[in-house]
Amino acid sequence: MTDQPALFLGIDTATPWRTVGLWGESHGRSVLRWRATHSQGRDLLPKIEEILASSGCSTKDLTGVAVAAGPGSFTALRVGVSVAQGLGMGLEIPVVPLGTLEIYPPLLAERGMRTTVLVPARNGEVFAQCFDRNGDGRWIPQTDLGCWPVDRLNSTIENPGLIIGPGLHHYAEEVQSCYGGEAEIGEETFRTPDGSSLAELGWLKWKRNPEGFPADDVQIEYHQSHGALTIEERKGGTSR
Incomplete structure (x- = not known):
């Protein structure tokens, strides 16, 4: 894999504006964006399959996966990270988490x-x-x-x-x-995320530390808003 040009998949489900994208050293960029539905992520895998097929690629061509790891929608973040980890562990490739805000x-x-x-x-x-x-x-x-x-x-x-x-x-x-x-x-x-930019950022981060992103070790950064605190947290003035 290291002898071939890198190809990264980017996944962002952190906000209602979802995206997947590809970035590769010889591939260039490709991106899909869509507005979230109430399907809670059932559209994510079909979108990944669509962008790979339209780019003439398959999952076996991937060098790694970059994923928005928060903050954002709790359920949607878990869906995106779970899919990224599933791909990473199944293909034995790295999964690079990125903060939702650093993508823009x-x-x-x-x-x-x-x-x-x-x-x-x-x-x-x-x-x-x-x-x-x-x-x-x-x-x-x-x-x-x-x-x-x-x-x-x-x-x-x-x-x-x-x-x-x-x-x-x-x-x-x-x-x-x-x-x-x-x-x-x-x-x-x-104002909307770009999966190809996310993929490129993931590649850059991985390139600086190729052994640092095992697929089974991705931490979601929920960083809850004040409106999402529990009663005890509000009393104590703390956030998770």
Whole structure:
């Protein structure tokens, strides 16, 4: 496998905007996106089969799988990670987990040096994190990943740069109002995940540590919103 050009599959089920994609050193990119249904993931395997078939590939051609591992929808995350692990263990290939928010900055290509990613949580809250592009083009987190009410974002991230991510599908107007009408809001292209970009990020991460991503050891980062805390957690002021 190491003598052949790498081919990675990307899977993202973290939000209602689902995607699978392929990225390969000689393959290039291919991607499928769709809006989630109530099937709780029954459409995921058919989409993977579809993108492999349309690209002239099979699962046996895969070098590895990259998967969005949270935060996001609890059930949907488990579905995506379970499918990724099933493929990884069955094919004896690595499974590379990626944070849901770190998937979006690379979509900007050469645009901008700072961005804030928003992913919908619950009860008017969003998961948010700010990233800066460093000298070699990599996006580096500048804030911890957090979950906040949309109307308090400006007190948490004062200088957001270009705001992107699927949270804008729900809260674009509220975000603009929060920043006094002066926020730079990313267009539709930067609000939905791209499975091929996810696959490439997974490949880059794996390339730096080829032995570090066993398929049976993927941790889901739920990072619950305040609206999802238990009664005891709310009393104690803690989150999981």
